[in-house]
Amino acid sequence: MTQLFGRNADRKLRRGAALVVVLAVSVLLFGYFRVRSDSYWHVGIAREQPVPFNHKLHVQGLKMECGYCHTGATSMAGAGMPSAQNCLTCHSEIWRGVPALEPLHTSAELGTPIPWNSVIWFPDHARFHHGSHIAAGVACSTCHGDVGAMTETSAAVRLTMDFCVDCHEDAMAETGARGSAVTALPAAAFLQRKGSASPAAEGMDPPASHQDGRSLTDCSVCHY
Ligand code: HEC
Ligand code: HEC
Ligand code: HEC
Ligand code: HEC
Ligand code: HEC
Structure with a gap:
């Protein structure tokens, strides 16, 4: 009778199964710790803003x-x-003509929110x-x-x-x-x-x- 599976098939199958289990556990652990990491929650990561607000x-x-x-x-x-109006209450006078505040005037004129x-x-x-x-x-x-x-x-x-x-x-x-x-x-x-x-x-x-x-x-x- 011809042999359907090689002599090592059983061992290979076990190894394969063990590998799948290890991979699944790793993925779950990775997910668990990733959700609890600072980078996942963007902690401490500032982004560029249309106006460099402080x-x-x-x-x-x-x-x-x-x-x-x-x-x-x-x-x-x-x-x-805040809308441009919130800022322009003061900045229509303070820092008038400063390029960094230009997006405020554009938003106010177009009536669009600041992105x-x-x-x-x-x-x-x-x-x-x-x-x-x-x-x-x-x-x-x-x-x-x-x-x-x-x-x-x-x-x-x-x-x-x-x-x-x-x-x-x-x-x-x-x-x-x-x-x-x-x-x-x-x-x-x-x-x-x-x-x-x-x-x-x-x-x-x-x-x-x-x-x-x-x-x-x-x-x-x-x-x-
Ligand atoms: C006080 C608010 C609050 C209550 C109550 C609450 N959850 Fe959540 N849950 C959250 C928040 C916020 C997240 C997203 C943050 C996170 O992923 O850890 C979340 C995430 C999850 C997730 C996504 C998996 C995960 O950990 O990211 C599942 C599933 C879940 N909640 C199930 C439940 C079940 C079931 C209950 C009731 C026993 C429950 N939650 C009660 C706030 C709540
Ligand atoms: C420091 C304590 C504290 C933390 C942290 C907190 N909560 Fe609450 N939460 C409360 C209290 C107290 C109330 C009850 C307010 C009331 O009586 O209306 C409440 C109420 C709520 C309500 C019900 C609102 C309503 O009017 O029906 C939701 C939804 C909620 N919280 C979600 C969350 C989520 C999501 C988080 C995490 C991002 C969170 N809470 C974090 C104390 C907290
Ligand atoms: C003069 C206006 C102004 C005041 C006052 C102000 N903020 Fe803000 N806030 C902004 C602007 C503009 C942004 C968006 C730009 C940035 O992230 O710096 C922002 C962004 C934020 C964000 C991030 C929101 C997001 O989705 O990224 C949080 C949280 C916040 N403010 C909390 C506060 C708290 C808490 C206070 C009081 C202690 C406060 N802000 C007072 C104007 C203000
Ligand atoms: C109990 C937790 C909790 C408290 C207290 C809290 N926030 Fe938030 N805040 C959140 C969460 C959660 C989000 C994200 C909500 C979302 O994306 O649906 C958020 C989002 C924001 C944003 C982004 C824009 C928006 O419309 O949501 C600003 C700005 C902000 N918070 C300011 C404040 C200020 C100012 C205070 C105090 C007056 C405050 N938060 C108190 C949990 C809180
Ligand atoms: C109550 C008045 C008031 C409001 C409202 C206000 N600002 Fe200001 N802002 C000031 C003053 C005062 C200064 C400081 C000017 C100086 O030192 O020359 C300033 C400085 C700034 C600067 C320069 C920042 C730096 O680091 O030197 C920026 C950018 C700015 N504001 C953006 C905004 C934006 C965006 C808003 C609306 C979300 C806003 N401001 C709302 C009064 C205000």
Whole structure:
């Protein structure tokens, strides 16, 4: 009878199978650590901007509040980016005729938004709402680092699921209602323990907190 498989076939098959397993595990491990790496979250990576904006000069130097330029941050899902008008309030006088500010005048004349390049990476399958967090007293710096001290803007925090869920678990535990609905968050006490700056310190006027009855750790709170 003719031999269907060579004498080494069994050994080769085992080796092949072992290789597949090792490869699969490597890919999974690589994925796991990659998602937790700074580069994946663009931490510390600044991008070229249409106008070389400097947070430190405007926030620390001129004492401007975040909400002056990111007008949605206290109430909307998106914090929003400044329009040319936000800047020209001052720059129609200050630094008039400086070429670096030319895109502001072009945007204002054409009525088009300034094409700022985002330095934050966040997946489409996760949901976020700025207003709810500011209302609960969470400081901008918790998720964005000390932006007011940056001369070039970059991400400072990895916005991973663990990062989000850890705080949501604490928030549930804090109210003694883990796993059930949070009705009223004792924001001040909670944030004191978390060591965040008070919203007032960031120039924010917190609106009333709101909840729709779901636990903050419920998957559907953050996923569509
Ligand atoms: C409240 C007034 C005010 C607003 C609003 C404002 N700026 Fe400024 N900006 C200033 C002042 C003051 C300076 C410093 C000028 C100097 O030192 O000569 C400055 C400096 C700058 C510079 C020079 C930066 C540097 O490193 O020297 C740029 C670029 C700039 N602003 C861009 C912007 C942009 C873009 C906006 C809107 C998002 C904006 N500014 C909004 C007041 C303002
Ligand atoms: C004078 C206007 C102005 C003020 C005040 C200001 N920002 Fe900004 N912010 C900008 C501009 C312009 C950009 C886009 C250019 C850049 O990334 O530097 C930006 C970008 C950002 C980004 C990155 C957004 C993205 O998608 O890349 C974050 C986060 C941010 N700002 C947070 C803050 C915080 C927190 C404060 C208060 C401490 C603040 N900003 C105050 C104008 C402002
Ligand atoms: C609990 C975490 C958290 C806090 C607190 C927070 N942010 Fe954000 N911010 C995010 C996330 C997540 C994104 C990305 C959202 C997305 O891409 O859908 C983001 C995006 C942004 C952006 C990009 C533009 C946009 O419209 O979303 C700006 C600007 C910004 N935040 C500013 C602020 C400012 C200013 C504050 C404080 C008033 C603040 N953030 C507080 C998590 C936070
Ligand atoms: C420092 C604590 C903290 C961190 C970090 C945090 N959250 Fe929250 N989050 C809260 C609190 C407190 C509430 C409840 C706010 C309220 O009562 O309306 C909340 C509410 C929410 C809601 C419900 C909003 C609504 O109005 O229905 C979503 C969605 C959410 N968070 C997503 C996220 C995501 C995504 C991240 C990570 C990028 C994150 N959170 C990080 C504290 C945090
Ligand atoms: C507080 C917000 C929040 C809650 C609650 C939450 N997630 Fe996530 N989840 C995120 C964010 C943000 C990401 C993207 C960041 C990342 O990839 O780590 C994510 C990523 C994921 C991913 C993609 C895989 C990964 O790690 O990148 C899966 C799958 C997932 N979540 C499933 C779940 C399930 C199942 C639940 C309920 C048990 C849940 N999530 C609850 C915020 C949340």
